[in-house]
Amino acid sequence: MLTHVVTYAPEEPVHDAAIEDINKEAFGPGRFARAAYRIREGGPHDRTLSFVALNGEHVVGSVRLTPIRIGATSALLLGPLAVRPAWKNQGIGAALMRASMEAARVAGHHLVILVGDEPYYAPFGFRQISGHQIEMPAPVDPTRFLSCELTPRALEDVQGRVRHAASSQD
Numbered sequence: 001m002l003t004h005v006v007t008y009a010p011e012e013p014v015h016d017a018a019i020e021d022i023n024k025e026a027f028g029p030g031r032f033a034r035a036a037y038r039i040r041e042g043g044p045h046d047r048t049l050s051f052v053a054l055n056g057e058h059v060v061g062s063v064r065l066t067p068i069r070i071g072a073t074s075a076l077l078l079g080p081l082a083v084r085p086a087w088k089n090q091g092i093g094a095a096l097m098r099a100s101m102e103a104a105r106v107a108g109h110h111l112v113i114l115v116g117d118e119p120y121y122a123p124f125g126f127r128q129i130s131g132h133q134i135e136m137p138a139p140v141d142p143t144r145f146l147s148c149e150l151t152p153r154a155l156e157d158v159q160g161r162v163r164h165a166a167s168s169q170d
Contacts, residue, residue, distance in 0.1 A: 006060065006092060008099050011050040018059035019052070026082035035138035036079055036115050040066050042164025049076070049107065051099045053083065053092045060087040063096040065104060065112070069167075070134055071160020075111040076104055097124050101148070110154040113147045113162070115140050124148060133159040 011019070045066040053061035061083035065076045078100065083092045101124055104112060114121065115136075118128060126146040132155065136145070149155050 004090070005055060006087075006090070006095075007054050008051055008095055009054060010103075011047045011052050011062065011064070013047075015052050015059050015062070019062045019064075022059065022062055022082045022084055023080050025084065027080065034115070035136040035140050036077060038137045039068060039077055039162055039164050043067075043166030046076075049100055049103045049109075051096050051103075053087070053096055055087075060084045061092045061096055063093075063100045065100050067165035068113070068162055069160075069165050070111075070113070070158050070162050073111070073158045073160070074109075074165065075113060075158075076109055077162070078112050078114040079116070081116075093120075094123075097121075101125070101150075105150045110151045111147060111149055111158070113145070115144050116146060117144065118146055121146055121148075125150075129155070135161045137162065 045064040049065035051063055052059050063078070063081040065078055068075050068077045081093055081096060101112065113129065114126065116126075118126065125148040127148075128143060129145045129147045130142070134145075147155050
């Protein structure tokens with residue numbers, strides 16, 4: 001029997017299979033065609049900035065941050081953020097967000113982007129990216145293209161194609 005005690009911890013390789021199951025459950029096979037997934041294919045996410053929600057040893061939620069470049073600017077791509085359906089609406093996603101964003105801030109990162117629902121992500125500091133020349137590797141709904149400046153004016157003058165930081169392409 002599962003209790004509703006949830007703890008949060010940095011992601012470790014032992015969590016990978018459970019995280020994949022959660023993402024499959026939350027986003028289905030269509031996730032592979034999304035612009036953000038194409039970026040994530042370019043290399044690994046940063047485990048020190050990625051967190052899991054645990055009930056005992058069972059992973060019930062996950063958030064990942066991936067190092068990216070936008071033109072010449074270093075940044076992070078948030079996602080996927082997913083919580084198992086039976087564990088939704090208990091604040092787990094919000095707690096994962098707070099943990100990852102604080103870890104990014106403490107590590108000295110300046111900018112985080114994502115594709116998601118602004119009403120959900122706005123309390124964490126995310127706003128629509130408008131008036132910037134930032135290009136994703138596939139079309140995204142501009143109302144869902146969001147950024148959070150971890151330092152003032154981090155988005156100022158940022159332009160270019162978004163790619164994984166390990167990618168040599170511009």
